[in-house]
Amino acid sequence: MTIAAEGPHAGAQVPDLAGEHVPDLAGVVPVEAAEVAPVEYIGLVTRAIAFAIDAAVIQFVAIAVAGTFALILSVISLSDELDTALVVIGSVAYVLWLVGYFVLFWSSTGQTPGNRVLQIRVCRLSDGEPPSAKLSVLRLAGLVLAALPLFAGFVPILFDDRRRGIQDMLAGTVVVLAPPQPDP
Amino acid sequence: MSSPVESALRTGGSLGVAVVRPLARGMSGAAIAGLDAVLASRLAAEVVDRVASSPLAGRALSAALEGPLLDALARDLVRYRVAERLMSDGLVEQATARVLESEELWLLVEEVARSPAVTDAIARQSVGFADQVAGGVRARSRGADTWLEQRARRLLRRRGTEPPDAVPPPDSVPPPDAVPP
Numbered sequence: 001m002t003i004a005a006e007g008p009h010a011g012a013q014v015p016d017l018a019g020e021h022v023p024d025l026a027g028v029v030p031v032e033a034a035e036v037a038p039v040e041y042i043g044l045v046t047r048a049i050a051f052a053i054d055a056a057v058i059q060f061v062a063i064a065v066a067g068t069f070a071l072i073l074s075v076i077s078l079s080d081e082l083d084t085a086l087v088v089i090g091s092v093a094y095v096l097w098l099v100g101y102f103v104l105f106w107s108s109t110g111q112t113p114g115n116r117v118l119q120i121r122v123c124r125l126s127d128g129e130p131p132s133a134k135l136s137v138l139r140l141a142g143l144v145l146a147a148l149p150l151f152a153g154f155v156p157i158l159f160d161d162r163r164r165g166i167q168d169m170l171a172g173t174v175v176v177l178a179p180p181q182p183d184p
Numbered sequence: 185m186s187s188p189v190e191s192a193l194r195t196g197g198s199l200g201v202a203v204v205r206p207l208a209r210g211m212s213g214a215a216i217a218g219l220d221a222v223l224a225s226r227l228a229a230e231v232v233d234r235v236a237s238s239p240l241a242g243r244a245l246s247a248a249l250e251g252p253l254l255d256a257l258a259r260d261l262v263r264y265r266v267a268e269r270l271m272s273d274g275l276v277e278q279a280t281a282r283v284l285e286s287e288e289l290w291l292l293v294e295e296v297a298r299s300p301a302v303t304d305a306i307a308r309q310s311v312g313f314a315d316q317v318a319g320g321v322r323a324r325s326r327g328a329d330t331w332l333e334q335r336a337r338r339l340l341r342r343r344g345t346e347p348p349d350a351v352p353p354p355d356s357v358p359p360p361d362a363v364p365p
Contacts, residue, residue: 043329049321117318119327158336163329 009078040177042120044154047175053114058101062094099140105137111178121178125162128176135171142167 004116072084105112110121110130122139124131131139145167146153153166191236235241248254261267270276296302325332 043326043333044326046322046325049325118322138356158333
């Protein structure tokens with residue numbers, strides 16, 4: 001089934017990267033299912049909003065957990081060395097939470113909660129599947145790299161035909177539209 | 185001057201009235217007391233229940249509603265300004281205040297608010313509203329994507345609405361079993 005995509009990418013005919021596998025019907029695959037379907041690559045603003053939602057979720061959880069621990073520790077007198085150690089442990093836990101959040105969501109469904117709200121998903125360019133955990137880590141590293149030079153790494157999204165940033169080019173991923181599938 | 189016969193009749197009448205009146209009064213009191221006793225009895229309640237639940241009562245009510253009774257009642261309500269009198273007497277306010285003060289009302293409200301139907305409806309409304317907001321954000325953000333790209337490309341003297349080379353190279357086309365519907 002071929003339908004013209006909307007927006008600047010109208011007319012694009014590519015494999016549908018947003019869907020699910022065709023069920024195995026004893027070797028009989030409908031012709032329509034094997035044909036290409038439209039895909040809409042997602043631009044900078046939508047991705048920024050999705051990232052902001054994710055950042056809000058991450059920070060809310062982190063602040064809630066850190067606040068709880070801080071309250072508990074406030075009634076216990078700790079030595080300076082232990083205090084420093086706790087700060088280090090907290091920092092490591094935060095980084096792990098941050099990395100785990102993105103890697104887990106990207107590699108499992110391709111959608112973080114922010115992506116789900118905006119109905120977009122991250123997938124491999126080659127087959128439309130969610131990136132592996134390794135690729136997800138690479139993509140996250142690319143995200144950090146893209147943000148370091150005053151967010152210059154995101155500028156290619158504005159000019160690339162598939163709207164890919166540095167992180168996408170590094171990991172071989174794209175961000176596409178993923179409308180919710182109707183219930184069977 | 186009245187004759188002796190008339191005088192005798194008048195005296196007899198007065199005597200009769202003096203005797204019959206207390207008797208009649210006593211009989212009326214006894215009849216009312218008997219009626220009260222009957223009305224308070226279980227039998228009367230049973231009779232009323234049976235009549236009220238009988239098809240006859242339904243037919244009577246239907247006939248009354250079909251007939252001119254309802255129209256006459258409505259006309260009388262208007263003619264005697266029943267609603268205005270109730271409002272001016274403050275009866276409605278008093279009744280409302282009394283109802284609002286009653287604990288039963290708030291128990292009822294609490295029960296209704298806790299009922300699954302109401303909570304489901306509220307949840308559906310909330311989800312629907314959130315979906316509506318998210319849909320608005322999605323539409324606007326995609327418009328902003330396009331706008332920003334056009335501006336950026338125009339800035340660099342590139343075409344803004346160029347269709348992409350979105351078809352992946354042949355070696356990147358997924359195997360048939362991986363192509364989603």
